Amino acid sequence: xxxxxxxxxxxxxxxxxxxxxxxxxxxxxxxxxxxxxxxxxxxxxxxxxxxxxxxxxxxxxxxxxxxxxxxxxxxxxxxxxxxxxxxxxxxxxxxxxxxxxxxxxxxxxxxxxxxxxxxxxxxxxxxxxxxxxxxxxxxxxxxxxxxxxxxxxxxxxxxxxxxxxxxxxxxxxxxxxxxxxxxxxxxxxxxxxxxxxxxxxxxxxxxxxxxxxxxxx
Amino acid sequence: xxxxxxxxxxxxxxxxxxxxxxxxxxxxxxxxxxxxxxxxxxxxxxxxxxxxxxxxxxxxxxxxxxxxxxxxxxxxxxxxxxxxxxxxxxxxxxxxxxxxxxxxxxxxxxxxxxxxxxxxxxxxxxxxxxxxxxxxxxxxxxxxxxxxxxxxxxxxxxxxxxxxxxxxxxxxxxxxxxxxxxxxxxxxxxxxxxxxxxxxxxxxxxxxxxxxxxxxxxxxxxxxxxxxxxxxxxxxxxxxxxxxxxxxxxxxxxxxxxxxxxxxxxxxxxxxxxxxxxxxxxxxxxxxxxx
Numbered sequence: 001x002x003x004x005x006x007x008x009x010x011x012x013x014x015x016x017x018x019x020x021x022x023x024x025x026x027x028x029x030x031x032x033x034x035x036x037x038x039x040x041x042x043x044x045x046x047x048x049x050x051x052x053x054x055x056x057x058x059x060x061x062x063x064x065x066x067x068x069x070x071x072x073x074x075x076x077x078x079x080x081x082x083x084x085x086x087x088x089x090x091x092x093x094x095x096x097x098x099x100x101x102x103x104x105x106x107x108x109x110x111x112x113x114x115x116x117x118x119x120x121x122x123x124x125x126x127x128x129x130x131x132x133x134x135x136x137x138x139x140x141x142x143x144x145x146x147x148x149x150x151x152x153x154x155x156x157x158x159x160x161x162x163x164x165x166x167x168x169x170x171x172x173x174x175x176x177x178x179x180x181x182x183x184x185x186x187x188x189x190x191x192x193x194x195x196x197x198x199x200x201x202x203x204x205x206x207x208x209x210x211x212x213x214x215x216x217x
Numbered sequence: 218x219x220x221x222x223x224x225x226x227x228x229x230x231x232x233x234x235x236x237x238x239x240x241x242x243x244x245x246x247x248x249x250x251x252x253x254x255x256x257x258x259x260x261x262x263x264x265x266x267x268x269x270x271x272x273x274x275x276x277x278x279x280x281x282x283x284x285x286x287x288x289x290x291x292x293x294x295x296x297x298x299x300x301x302x303x304x305x306x307x308x309x310x311x312x313x314x315x316x317x318x319x320x321x322x323x324x325x326x327x328x329x330x331x332x333x334x335x336x337x338x339x340x341x342x343x344x345x346x347x348x349x350x351x352x353x354x355x356x357x358x359x360x361x362x363x364x365x366x367x368x369x370x371x372x373x374x375x376x377x378x379x380x381x382x383x384x385x386x387x388x389x390x391x392x393x394x395x396x397x398x399x400x401x402x403x404x405x406x407x408x409x410x411x412x413x414x415x416x417x418x419x420x421x422x423x424x425x426x427x428x429x430x431x432x433x434x435x436x437x438x439x440x441x442x443x444x445x446x447x448x449x450x451x452x453x454x455x456x457x458x459x460x461x462x463x464x465x466x467x468x469x470x471x472x473x474x475x476x477x478x479x480x481x482x483x484x485x486x487x488x489x490x491x492x493x494x495x496x497x498x499x500x501x502x503x504x505x506x507x508x
Binding site for chain 2: 039042043045046047048049050053097098103106107110111112114115117118119122123126127129130131133134135144148151152155156157158159160161173174177178181182185
């Protein structure tokens, strides 16, 4: 049985079946039984995602344990991260996420740390903008002009006192920026479709970890 | 060394110092600089204000502490404003592990404990009471997969328990929520880009209207959704929050911080201009040619 489960063809068959049950009802009217399978598959996805978090947790602990045993540079930070992760998991399971101890850990460590790192960005952004936004050639000049117009249009003070930046700012936003964003969106969507087709055809087996296994064999 | 050379090679610590001064001084002494309310925020305010008795609203807190400061102004004004609408049923959920903290925070800050109750989740806000007018569905892990599952079978995936273990089966049945098409409005407070999930699975499949309040880095993508009419309104970052606070009358830190915001943005423009002038005059002459 286990040899069948490990076979590449078996895993590929699961991928193909899941894809068919999810894609086909999206485009074509299908019997209720097929729709029920589609719903079941969609509803099962969060459970798989949640399980994947535990895989990540296990991988993190193992990696930090290896780093600590080899005494690599900064190993004690990794060890602390592993211990704290374990403490949070144990507390979450035993006393619950609404308990004072759990709330204390979140409010005193996670939130301030997270917020501090994000707040530091403003310093890096400002100094980087001041030091690197330089008019060096035609391309950088165009970038500078567009950035300047958008800035004057969006900054509250300049928008209020210099309203003539609104029209060019809006034009840039609704035409150039919109077109560029949509190009990214379409490209990513097309890439996703191509990847899905290649996966269904068995040409992207690295995504389910089969290439490495083949190399080992 | 010329003054231009000095400016163009100035240590970044001086920029940081300048920035601290220009942020701290207006925060401690607000000036009250003018602020224009954008169409995005006005639309968000009008959409919430137009909710009718019997409407069901799903509020998603895609909120993490990293971006909380940017959206807390919209949370602390939009949520109380939503609670003032009579007969509107409200469901909170979060797709971030930290999101439930902020759901509780906003209700505790603006609301009071219900009579005879001493702890969560028994708070009332603007006359709305827990398990009567609003519920907290809690954390749904799985990002886009979770939202897809909720859109597909909302009732089945939520089950009968709220985040605190209370039975909400009857409440959900009374509200008549089975799938995404039974929800009249989705408000997603975004630090991680959940709006795209709601657009894909709630709007595109069921036409559920969406309002998004987001951090500034997500604004470009959200504006594209707004222009394509996939999102009915946006509240963009601290500025949008300040505008919503102004419109709703729930004043707070976002409005106060707008002075620092405005000044720092102008400072940034001035710095870029100065450093460009310095760069121009301190350029090395090309070899064998005129400078």
